[in-house]
Amino acid sequence: MEASHNMPEPPIQSSRKRRDLIRFLLIIGLILLFNFIGQRLFFRLDLTEEKRYTMSPATKQLLQNLPEPVTVTVYLDGDFPPAFRRLQQAVRETLNEMQVFGGANLRYVFVDPSAASSEKARSEYHETLIKKGLRPTNLASSENGKRVEKTIFPWATVAVGPREKHVLLLRGNQTASSDVRLNQSIEGLEYELASNIRKLSPGRRKIIGVVEGHGELTNAQAGDLIGSLQEYYDVYRVNLAAVPNLRTLDAVIVAKPEQAYTEIEKFKLDQFITQGGKALFFMDAMRVNLDSAARGGMLAFPYQLNLEDLLFKYGARINPDLVLDLNSGVIPLVTGTTGDQPTVEPMPWQFYPLINQFSPHPITRNLDAVYTKFVSTIDTVKAVGIRKTPLLFTSRYTRVLPSPVPVNLNDARMEPNAKLYRESFKPVGYLLEGQFRSLFANRAQPGTTQFQPATAANARPGKILIIGDGDFVRSELDPKTGQPFRLGFDRLANTEFANRELALNAVDYMLDETGLIAVRSKQITLRPLDKVKITEQRRRWQILNIGAPLVLLGGFGLFRAWRRKRRYARF
Secondary structure, X not given: OOOOXXXXXXXXXXXXXXXXXXXXXXXXXXXXXXXXXXXXXXXXXXOOOOOOOOOOXXXXXXXXXXXXXXXXXXXXXXXXXXXXXXXXXXXXXXXXXXXXHHHHHEEEEEOOOOOOOOHHHHHHHHHHHHHXXXXXXXXXXXXXXXXXXXXXXXXXXXXXXXXXXXXXXXXXXXXXXXXXXXXXXXXXXHHHHHHHHHHHOOOOOOEEEEEEOOOOOOOOOOHHHHHHHXXXXXXEEEEHHHOOOOOOOOEEEEEOXXXXXXXXXXXXXXXXXXXOOEEEEEOOOEEOOHHHHHOOOEEEEEOOOXXXXXXXXXXXXXXXXXXXXXXXXXXXXXXXXEOOEEEEEEEEEEEEEEEOEEOOOOOOOOOOOEEOXXXXXXXXXOOOXXXXXEEEEXXXXXXXXXXXXXXXXXXXXXXXXXXXXXXXXXXXXXXXXXXXXXXXXXXXXXXXXXXXXXXXXXXXXXXXXXXXXXXXHOOOEOOOOOOEOOOOEEOOOOEEOOHHHHHHHHHHHHHOOOOHHHHHXXXXXXXXXXXXXXXXXXXXXXXXXXXXXXXXXXXXXXXXXXXXXXHHOOO
16 A cells, blocks of 8 residues: 655745745835825825916915815816816816815815706706806807807805805906906906815905095996995095094005195104005096086196105106097997987997006906006106006007196097007106105104104015006996996996906905915916917827827737736746
8 A cells, every 4th residue: 555645835835925925015014004104194286287276375275274174166067068077177276275274174065057957947057056146157168160159157156154254266358269368267267266265264354545525436436346346345434534543454445535635644654654554556647527528628737646756755746637549438429419319329439448468466467458548657766665566558659738628528529540649658657665755854754843864763665556447446336226236247248347357456466465366477388289270180199099008008908918928837
């Protein structure tokens, strides 16, 4: 009988098993180690040239210190053409990045306003959004040579507790192409979302004084500006003659004065600005009466507001002239009669320039056109330590008339002579920043013998915005209700210009100590594809995109099978 016995396992096979087990355990250990480090060491890499996915330090600080949960509802879900899908994807990416820093205190949800099961339900939901102030937008793009239109609600709602704010996501210059406007909107997403989160978060509200007592705009005429500012700031009317100083204010607004300031009132403004205050001047240089202009014409002469030397000391001068521009708004004129009723038609009026040329400054970047009326040019003069930034410019076809300026509404009936419009890009708005020197330095305080030093002990850098048009912040009034329209809305053109946005941006820039307004300078380069080459080479790239992965996958399979066969053939 043949004896049976167990053969010992070859040493080489036991060694290979031990090596494979050690390798497996080592891989598991490395994975656990990387997870442990990753949970405690946070980092992200943005390899894009413009750092488009990098949040600014101000935004990070805001999100990391949220005192209450924030919910963002975005009405951009659904099936969009590729051009619009860029905006949708950009909003999602921006909120994803913000959620990294906001953590559990920031959540967002996308809603499709057209997802209702029936046309009636869809219309009712759209009507609900419109009543909340979320106006729909029709955008068009060309896809494969076809024009595609889509009705969308480019809005988001930011909610902090019971407080809620609507955010328009589609901004930019309406005169630009749809691709450029979408790109401008994407550039501004971080600021639009972060600034509204900041404004809804509890904190000290800055105080703004709107100066009165010199024929400035009334509460009704400045109603939309004051109402818009009151959402984020405490706004009061201030009579300079009735207050000892302006120390309790963070900013003052001088809107279309028509009467002279006294020396004492000017001194109070001067002390406020030189001690770090912020001031916005919306001032007419020339007195124009439209009623007189309609009755055969008039001559416009300069206002005597007694503020000229103050602004001159700070480094700017509103010139006693009026700008005419071929890029202009309209004015209603009687052009005939229908039966016994006059026929009124809007006619181009070169004294109402539409400003569409801006500095790439956070206040005006990606801004739509603004509306001006009887605007004057602004020059700068030497002022040590003051940084002067021109913000608004007229068009390429501009004419400047020095005082006295004839103004006659009948001129609107005539075709303008383009040869007279030879001047270009005249500045009509300036931002001044720095340590302003007092007009009353080395002089006695008005009405007293108190000597003012050359430099006050509490002097601090300030900021001044000057726009040579007092009507820039004046709202038109509804003739039926007497209530102000939205600032920048023109009834004749049925268009809303960006006056309101510029004024709010300027106030935010002056009073924002976090530096969040600087996010508006973010720039994303638009790199459009060559549409001719896309059409010519479409089939080639489709075959390459579909065939190349299959070829690579098949080649990898053949190589792996050959390598496996060669490796184990010796066994």
